[in-house]
Amino acid sequence: MPAILFICTANQFRSPIAAASFAQKLSASRTPDTWRVASAGTWTSSGLAAHPKAVAAAAPLGLDISNHQTQEVNSSFISEFDLIVVMENNHKESLVLL
Helix, strand or coil, rough: EEEEEHHHHHCHHHHHHEEEEEEEEHHHHCCCCCCCEEEEEEECCCEECCCCHHHHHHHHHHHCCCCCCCCCCCCHHHHHCEEEEEHHHHHHHHHCCC
């Protein structure tokens, strides 16, 4: 099963919304179990909640990220993914340093 990881800075806004959106598209295409979908942050601690404004921004899109918990990116975690999508060039630079 292919695995995709969305990366942003704090993993509290952009990457959880991107991951939820991708998962929603998979579900709509009736292939929800064909990809592993996750998100992480380059500058965060694991276990934090999504930002309340992110939860509010995701809701009109039909996305529920209210149970999201942040994941700190590290080299062993990213090695589990086939495709990594970053939100900014500096996220890619951070991954290169891992």
